[in-house]
Amino acid sequence: MTADRRRAVTLAAGGVLLALVPPIAALTDQPFYLDLFRRMMIFAIAAVSLDLILGYGGMVSFGHAAYLGIGAYAVGIPAYHGITNGFLQLGLAVAASALVALVIGAISLRTSGVYFIMITLAFAQMLYYLGISLETYGGDNGMRLAARSRFVGPIDLAQPTTFYYLVLAILVLLLVAGRRLVASRFGMVIRAAKANEPRARAIGFSTARYKLTAFVIAGATAGLAGALLANQTEYLTPDFMHWTRSGEIMFMVILGGMGSLFGPVLGAVALLLLEDVLSALTAHWQIILGPILILVVLFAKRGLFGLLAGARVD
Amino acid sequence: MLEVRALSKRFGGLQASDRIDLEILSGETHAIIGPNGAGKTTLIGQLAGDLRPDDGAIRFMDRDVTRLDAPSRSRLGLARSFQITSIFREMSALDNAALAVQAHRGSSFRFWRPARAERALREPAQKALASVGLGARGDVAAANLAHGEQRQLEIAMALATEPRLLLLDEPVAGMGLDESQRMIRFLATLKGPVTIVLVEHDMDAVFTLADRISVMVYGRIIATGTPAEVRGNAEVRRAYLGEDAC
Amino acid sequence: MSWALVLEQTLNGLQFGVMLFLMAAGLTLVFGIMNLVNLAHGSLYMVGAYLAAAFAHWSGSFVLGVALALPATLLVGIAVEVTALRTLYERDHLDQVLATFGLILFFNELISIIWGRAAIYTSVPTILGGHFRILPGVPYPTYRAGIIVVGVLVSVLLWGLVTRTRLGMRIRAGASNRTMVSALGVNVRLLYTLVFGLGAALAGLAGAMAGPIYAVQPGMGEAILIQVFVVIVIGGIGSIRGAMVGAIVVGMADTLGRAFLKPMLATVISPPAADKAGPALASMLIYLLMAAVLFFRPEGLFPARSRS
Numbered sequence: 024m025t026a027d028r029r030r031a032v033t034l035a036a037g038g039v040l041l042a043l044v045p046p047i048a049a050l051t052d053q054p055f056y057l058d059l060f061r062r063m064m065i066f067a068i069a070a071v072s073l074d075l076i077l078g079y080g081g082m083v084s085f086g087h088a089a090y091l092g093i094g095a096y097a098v099g100i101p102a103y104h105g106i107t108n109g110f111l112q113l114g115l116a117v118a119a120s121a122l123v124a125l126v127i128g129a130i131s132l133r134t135s136g137v138y139f140i141m142i143t144l145a146f147a148q149m150l151y152y153l154g155i156s157l158e159t160y161g162g163d164n165g166m167r168l169a170a171r172s173r174f175v176g177p178i179d180l181a182q183p184t185t186f187y188y189l190v191l192a193i194l195v196l197l198l199v200a201g202r203r204l205v206a207s208r209f210g211m212v213i214r215a216a217k218a219n220e221p222r223a224r225a226i227g228f229s230t231a232r233y234k235l236t237a238f239v240i241a242g243a244t245a246g247l248a249g250a251l252l253a254n255q256t257e258y259l260t261p262d263f264m265h266w267t268r269s270g271e272i273m274f275m276v277i278l279g280g281m282g283s284l285f286g287p288v289l290g291a292v293a294l295l296l297l298e299d300v301l302s303a304l305t306a307h308w309q310i311i312l313g314p315i316l317i318l319v320v321l322f323a324k325r326g327l328f329g330l331l332a333g334a335r336v337d
Numbered sequence: 338m339l340e341v342r343a344l345s346k347r348f349g350g351l352q353a354s355d356r357i358d359l360e361i362l363s364g365e366t367h368a369i370i371g372p373n374g375a376g377k378t379t380l381i382g383q384l385a386g387d388l389r390p391d392d393g394a395i396r397f398m399d400r401d402v403t404r405l406d407a408p409s410r411s412r413l414g415l416a417r418s419f420q421i422t423s424i425f426r427e428m429s430a431l432d433n434a435a436l437a438v439q440a441h442r443g444s445s446f447r448f449w450r451p452a453r454a455e456r457a458l459r460e461p462a463q464k465a466l467a468s469v470g471l472g473a474r475g476d477v478a479a480a481n482l483a484h485g486e487q488r489q490l491e492i493a494m495a496l497a498t499e500p501r502l503l504l505l506d507e508p509v510a511g512m513g514l515d516e517s518q519r520m521i522r523f524l525a526t527l528k529g530p531v532t533i534v535l536v537e538h539d540m541d542a543v544f545t546l547a548d549r550i551s552v553m554v555y556g557r558i559i560a561t562g563t564p565a566e567v568r569g570n571a572e573v574r575r576a577y578l579g580e581d582a583c
Numbered sequence: 584m585s586w587a588l589v590l591e592q593t594l595n596g597l598q599f600g601v602m603l604f605l606m607a608a609g610l611t612l613v614f615g616i617m618n619l620v621n622l623a624h625g626s627l628y629m630v631g632a633y634l635a636a637a638f639a640h641w642s643g644s645f646v647l648g649v650a651l652a653l654p655a656t657l658l659v660g661i662a663v664e665v666t667a668l669r670t671l672y673e674r675d676h677l678d679q680v681l682a683t684f685g686l687i688l689f690f691n692e693l694i695s696i697i698w699g700r701a702a703i704y705t706s707v708p709t710i711l712g713g714h715f716r717i718l719p720g721v722p723y724p725t726y727r728a729g730i731i732v733v734g735v736l737v738s739v740l741l742w743g744l745v746t747r748t749r750l751g752m753r754i755r756a757g758a759s760n761r762t763m764v765s766a767l768g769v770n771v772r773l774l775y776t777l778v779f780g781l782g783a784a785l786a787g788l789a790g791a792m793a794g795p796i797y798a799v800q801p802g803m804g805e806a807i808l809i810q811v812f813v814v815i816v817i818g819g820i821g822s823i824r825g826a827m828v829g830a831i832v833v834g835m836a837d838t839l840g841r842a843f844l845k846p847m848l849a850t851v852i853s854p855p856a857a858d859k860a861g862p863a864l865a866s867m868l869i870y871l872l873m874a875a876v877l878f879f880r881p882e883g884l885f886p887a888r889s890r891s
Contacts, residue, residue, distance in 0.1 A: 083677050130874050133881045137620055137676055137820060141812040142877065148809045149870035156863040208439055208447040208455075215436050218425040225385065225419070226498055227411035227440030236446070266809065270684045277681060307696050313689030320682045321670060 033331050034285060041191055045184045057183055058255075059299070063292045064190045065251045070275040070287035071197055072244035077273070078282030079205050080237050081217030083140045085269050086127070086147025090120040090242045092154060092264030094249020099259045100160055102169040109172030109180070113250050120246025121239050123150070128238035132231055144266050154261030165260025172254055180254050190251055194288070197244065201284045204240075213237050278319055280326025289327045338363040338532045339384070339502060344393035346379055353379040354390065355556035361502070366524075366533040368543045371553030372576070377536045378420065380553070381506050384534070385417045386410045398501060412441065416500035418491040420507045420536075424479045430490055431475035434462035437497035465497035466490075469523060485516035492520075502532045509539050521545055552576070587721045592842040593835070594717075598727045600834025601734025605789035606807060607814040607826040608741060609782020615821020616754060617775050619668065620676050622683040624811070625804025626690035627663075627783045631656040631790030632799045633694060636705045639794075645708030649791040653784055656791075660783020664776055672775070687805065695801040702800035730792050737788070738827060745823055754778060810837070813873045819883030828884060833869050840868040 041060065048057040069091055076082040097116035101107070131142045155163050171180040180186045204210050215223040216230040223230050253259050262268070271294065279290020297315070301308035323330075339361035346354040353376045361367050371377055382388035384395065386407035394403045402410055411417075425433050435458045439445060442457060452458060466472050469489040474482065479490060488508060495503055508524065509517035521542050527533065528546070537543050543550065544564050551561040554576045560567055567573055610624045634655045639648025667686060671679045707726045714722035745751035753769050790804075797803065814833045818825025845861025852860070876884065 077677075083680065085680065130877060133877060137614060137618075138816055138877075138881070138883075140620060140676060140680055141816050142873070145809055145813050145816070145870055145873060149867050152866035153863055156859075156866055158859070203449050203451070206451040206453065207449055208443075208445045208452045210448075211432070211436060211439065211452045212445045214428075215425055218427055219423060221387070221407075222419070222423045222425060222494075223436070224406070224408045225411060225417055225423075226437040226494060227408050228436075228445065229406070229408040233445065267684075267687075267805070270681070273681060274684075277677075307692050309688040310692035310696065313685040313687070313692065316685035316688070317667065317682045320674075320678050320685070324678075 029331075030285075033328075037285075037288070038195070045187050049184075054183065057187055059295070060292075061183075061187045061190050062255055063295045064194050064288075065248050065255055066272065066275060066295060067288040067291035068190075068194055068197055068248040068251070069245045069272050070279065070291045071194075071201060071284055072241040072248065073272055074276050074281055074284055074287045075201065075204070075213075075244075076234075076237050076241045077276055078284075078286075079210065079217065080213045080234060082132075082234060082238065084131075084143040084238070084241075085140050085266060085273065086143035086145075086150075087241070087245055087272055088266065088268035089127075089147035089150045089264045090124065090245035091249035091252060091268065091272075092150060092259075092261065093120045093123055094246035094251075095253035095259040095263050096154070096160065096249075097246065098172060098250045098253040099166060099168055102172075103160060103166065105169075107170045107173045109174040109178075112172050113247065116246045116250035117243045120249070121243040124239045124242025125235070128235045128242070132234055132238065144269070147264060147269055148266055151261050151264040151266070154264055157261075161260065163261070165258060165262070168253055168257045168259060171257070172250070186254065193247070193251070198284055198288070205284065209233065209236070274316055274319075277324070278326055280328030280330075283326075283328050286326050286328030289331070293327055338398060339534070340396040341384070342394045342396075344380070344383060344390050344395065346383060346388060346390050346392075348379075352556050354383065354393075356393070357553075357556070357558055359551060359558060359561070361532060361534055362549075363532055364529055365548040366528050366535060366546050368535045368537060368547035368550045369553060370537065370540075370543055370550060374555075375553040376556040377553055378506070379556075381417070381420075381504060381536055385415070385504055408440075411498060411500075414499075414501035415504065416495035416498045416502070417504035418488075418495050418506060418508060420510060422484070422487045422491060424487060424490055424494070426478070426480035428479060429476050430466060430471055430479055430482060430486075430493075431459065431462055433479050433490055434465045434475075434493050434497045435459055437465070437494040438462050441498050462497055465493045468496065469493040470519065485512050485520075488512060488516075488520070492523075496527075500531060502534065503527070505533060505535045505537075507537055507539075508535070509537070509542050517542065587718075588842075590717070590721055591723060592839055594723055594731070595727065595842075596835035596838035597831070598730050598734075598834075599838050600831040601731055602789045602793060602807070603811055603814050603834050604734060604827055604830035605737065605785045606811045607818070607830050608823055609785040610811055611815050611818070611821055611823065611826045612754065612778050613782050614815065616778050617672055619672060620679045620683065621668070622680060622808070623663070623686035623690065624782065624786055625806075625808035626687055627656055627660055627786040627804070628790040628793070628807060629690065629694060629799075629801070629804040630659050631787030632794050632803065633698060633703075633790075634787070635791030636703055636794050636799055639705060645705075645711075645795075649788070652791040653787055656787025657780050657784040660787075661776060661780045663783075664779040668779070690804075691801040700801055702798040705794040705799065707795040726795060733788075733792065737785070741785075741823060750777070810869065813869050816873055816883055817876045819886035822883075822885045825883055825885035832872070836872055837865075837869050840865040844868070 044060045045057055048054055073087045076084055094116035097119050098112045101112055101115065127143065127146045131139055131146065134142060160166055178185060178189060212223065212228050212230065212233045215228065216234060220230055249263065252263065275290035275294045276287045277290065278293055279288065280286025298308065298312065301311055341357055341359040344354050344357040357380065369377055369380065379388065383390050386405060390403065394401060396402065397410065397413060397415055400413070402413065425436065438458050438461045439452065463472065463475060466475055469492050471486060471489055471493060474486060479487065482490060492508060509520050512520060517539065524546055535546060547564055549562060550564055550567045551558050552567060552573045559576060560570045560573045606624065606628060610621065613619050613621055631652050635648045635652035638651040639645045642648060671682055711726045711729050713725055715725050715728065717723050745754055753774055756763065810833060814826060814829035817832060818829025844865045845857055848857035848861050
């Protein structure tokens, strides 16, 4: 089977499997699985957004979880005040995340390498502390979501299956849009900047503005994921923004295979499954996860998607 | 075309560029030669926009570009090739050239249409590749090209930007005899419509291609003139040509 | 807001700055010389704190506890370097970040397996307990003053090491041009291990001294680590001088901000608003400071390398 074929089959299989989870969960009377996979897909959305700037853009942003938090609070805070219009909340989530990403990106992208990593990390932590200081909205402990987002007609997030398919639809749309994006003119510039930034500049690209745009797009998408996450967990805390969360998302990207967009979906599923399995084994599961992550980095950089689908996707 | 006035740059204790005055005429091929450490790389860096001079000015096509960054200068028509091959290694040769075309054609804030499907990008890119002799190698990953081919790709990328001035930093560096002869012959075909500034050690290339030569020593230009004039210049002989076989 | 309070908080800022410096010095050297992003540096701080508490408990003497924790942390550091970090020197920063992140998870969990997740409290040793009078009417905790003294001593020693010894010369050379150092025949492997060990010892010292005043619990390393990053970014990677300046600036800004921003704000805006905005702004202060520095000097105030 050619590499393209293998990839297509893997993707189709994945899509079908995901679409079948609700009916299977209903048949086996295990609603837990519906919940689990929905959670995985929400994190997949966040991971795919990180892959755009990390895998394709080469920007090692260690503060991506901050946008999850912003998106979550963009749902939680209005809900607290009685505003439950889903469109409004999602719009706010995306807009707020985009704005914050614009500011953080504008400052951080003036640097590169080690500085960039540390700065994105520091800014995300700053937002975490900001979240803690919001006493009204639960501060350190966080708060329960007052009510789920309301959309029109049949889209009722209180219905687990409807919510599930909504998330699946968003994920699929994101992947389609993402693939177009990385193949577009814009995508080529980002990839060129990652491959050889001085060269890209020498041929006439002011790479900074493209990188910033990508950064904002990624942040806004993660904000969308955050809004969904708030509805998923029905509880939001500043922990969503903690830098260890950023590390987790980054691991999903690497584990799944960075620079492929589809890989991170696999990575999100795999990591969350792994955490689930390990935490059932022992309360101290992180002592196993830590070394696993180290081993993945050292020996399995290509990630799961690379293993499953063959040659690296371009 | 390109005018440099009193250009100076210091690195700590080293005066890499010492009040350089240089004028490049439109349509000429101007070589800059000098021993290692003369400051040629620093000069190129300042001309291309990678380095900010401490003092002095650079004018390109009657515009003061001293404060302009490299991408802006490229968009004005100043293309450069790198001394140490600098290309997009994971992408195909055609992709490399197409990117150079893309930078100068239309906006890159396009998010939907696949860039590889754009004829407006692929065709000029293919032409640029063909002109340097890489016409059949478009689909090869740049990293898999032979070293000489990669140098050719460098030139192709510079040409794909449809430049007014071509800044070539040791274009035949590291090439074997056959390859460098081919490259020199090719560069000769560019003379005229494209102004070329050439930094080189290979005297064959220099004396074949250059209309005028400037000689740099210790950050200063000690002589400028036709090849014959420079050959005959005693100071140049002493400082440079005398140490190397002509 | 009395002057006594201002003085006390200034000294606290200095004390916090000292702790930050001890952490930052090691980290910036490791960045600068080995080009290694080590997120697990905070774990060494934590290890130092726990070991000091354990040795103090076992020996009955706080000072002995600290004294034993230092070489112990040094050994742990060297062990980590030899086993896990050596392979990372050649890798890109992303790999280093992820791998050392894995190390953090491992260490945090290891500590909580051995000592549990609850915070352990060590008390200030009696010889260093109580207060002393800096000025009439201004008492200051002796222990905190002790930290400042130790910090200054270590800074001086470090300064001497870096500027006056052969090893120090190699360290400075390595920080500004790595490839040259190995080309000149210096045993790079040994140098790296020594530098890492030095950083580990400093972090362990900071952790050991932190015991009595900060909570000793799993994850304590990460909280201070981010602030250490801010210090290094402001000061400039690879530079001890930068680490010193950055540490004082960050230590002061954070401490004074938390103490005085709210009352200061209350003079210009309404008290209830200041009550909310004050702490929020105070916690963001050092990051805003970092952003401001980066805006004008993306390489920090005293970068060791002229070219990266």
